[in-house]
Amino acid sequence: MEFHQLERPRGAFQQSVSAEQVQRMCRRAFGSDHQVVSAVELDGGMYNNTYRVEFAGEQPTILRVAPEPSRQSRIERELMRNEHAVQPFLAPISSLLPRILAVDFTHQIIGRDWMIQSLLPGVPAPEGLKIRPRAEWGRFFGQLGAITRQVHDVRGPHFGPITGPGFSRWSDAVIAVLQDTAADLEDAGLDARDVREAAAIAEKNRSLLDEVTEPRLLTGDLFTINCLVRECDGPLTITGVIDFDRATWGPRDADWTIFMASRRTSPERDVFWTSYGPLSAEPAAVRRRLIYRVMHLGAIRLERKRTGRVEGLAESYADVTAVMAELR
Structure with missing residues (x-):
C-alpha cells in the first residue's frame, strides 16, 4: 500500500x-x-x-x-x-x-x-473561489445562505449538542459553553478572565436569553472551508458540505455560519442574506448576539492555541475586549 x-x-x-x-x-x-x-x-x-x-x-x-x-x-x-x-x-x-x-x-x-x-465531487471552496472571477462569488454565498436556512428550519428537542448534554433553557446551554470554554482555555495556559466575565453577564441576563424558547438545528461549523464547489466547468455551484461534528440545537443567530457571515461585508458576501433572510434588529436580539460572539471567539482562541497559531491570540483578546465593552 x-x-x-x-x-x-x-x-x-x-x-x-x-x-x-x-x-x-x-x-x-x-x-x-x-x-x-x-x-x-x-x-x-x-x-x-x-x-x-x-x-x-x-x-x-x-x-x-x-x-x-x-x-x-x-x-x-x-x-x-x-x-x-x-x-x-x-x-x-x-x-x-x-x-x-x-x-x-x-x-x-x-x-x-x-x-x-x-468522497464527494468538487474542490474545497477556498480553492475553487480563487480561480473564479469575484463577480461569480455572490452565487456561492447565495447558495450557502439557502443551505444554512434549510438546516435552521429543522426544529429540535432540547438546547445543546445533539448527543447532549441537553438543556431545557437556552441560558443554561450558553452559560455551560462559556464556562467550559474558559476552563479549556485555562487548561491550555491562557487567560480566560474575559470569557468568565461573559459567563457572569450571561448569568445576569438569563431572562434575556430565555426569550429564546424554540431550539433549531445549527450547523456548528459551516462556512467556506467546509463547502465543496464544482471545478472550472459550468456555473459556480456548491457540490457538497462536510463536517457537521459541532452541530447543536439553539437559536438560528447563534450559529457559527451566522457569526462568519456577519464578520465582514461585501457585495458578494451580502448575497448570503438575500437567500437566508435578515436577522432581527430588535435590541434584545442584538444583545444576545454579542454573547454568542464571545462563545465563538473563545473557541477560536482555543483552536489557535491548539494548532500553534500563537500570533493570532492577541487578535482574539482584542476582539473579545471590543465585544465586552458593548456588553458592559
Whole structure:
C-alpha cells in the first residue's frame, strides 16, 4: 500500500495513524477482499486526521480519525459521535452530504473513534473561489445562505449538542459553553478572565436569553472551508458540505455560519442574506448576539492555541475586549 502522512512538529495536537492501522480499519469496514491501494493524509483540517483511501477496483473514500479521548477538550468532546447522531436531522440537505460507509466507536483497533465516508465531487471552496472571477462569488454565498436556512428550519428537542448534554433553557446551554470554554482555555495556559466575565453577564441576563424558547438545528461549523464547489466547468455551484461534528440545537443567530457571515461585508458576501433572510434588529436580539460572539471567539482562541497559531491570540483578546465593552 502506498502511504503518505503529513509532517507535523513533535507534540502536535493531530496525531497521524500508521499504514497498518489504516489497513486494519478498512478490513473491518469492508472485509479482507477490499485491497487498499493507497492512503494519503489530507491537509486543511484542524481536529480530526483525514485520509483519502483508494481501493483496487472501488471508489475512493475518506477516512476520518478523531483525537484520542485524553486530548479532547470540554467543548470538543466526542465530536465524531455528535456528527454521527445529527445525520437524520440533516435530511433537508442529504443530497449534499457524504454517505457514512462505516463507523467504529469500539476503540478495539485504535483507541480513537473513526468513520469512513464517501468522497464527494468538487474542490474545497477556498480553492475553487480563487480561480473564479469575484463577480461569480455572490452565487456561492447565495447558495450557502439557502443551505444554512434549510438546516435552521429543522426544529429540535432540547438546547445543546445533539448527543447532549441537553438543556431545557437556552441560558443554561450558553452559560455551560462559556464556562467550559474558559476552563479549556485555562487548561491550555491562557487567560480566560474575559470569557468568565461573559459567563457572569450571561448569568445576569438569563431572562434575556430565555426569550429564546424554540431550539433549531445549527450547523456548528459551516462556512467556506467546509463547502465543496464544482471545478472550472459550468456555473459556480456548491457540490457538497462536510463536517457537521459541532452541530447543536439553539437559536438560528447563534450559529457559527451566522457569526462568519456577519464578520465582514461585501457585495458578494451580502448575497448570503438575500437567500437566508435578515436577522432581527430588535435590541434584545442584538444583545444576545454579542454573547454568542464571545462563545465563538473563545473557541477560536482555543483552536489557535491548539494548532500553534500563537500570533493570532492577541487578535482574539482584542476582539473579545471590543465585544465586552458593548456588553458592559
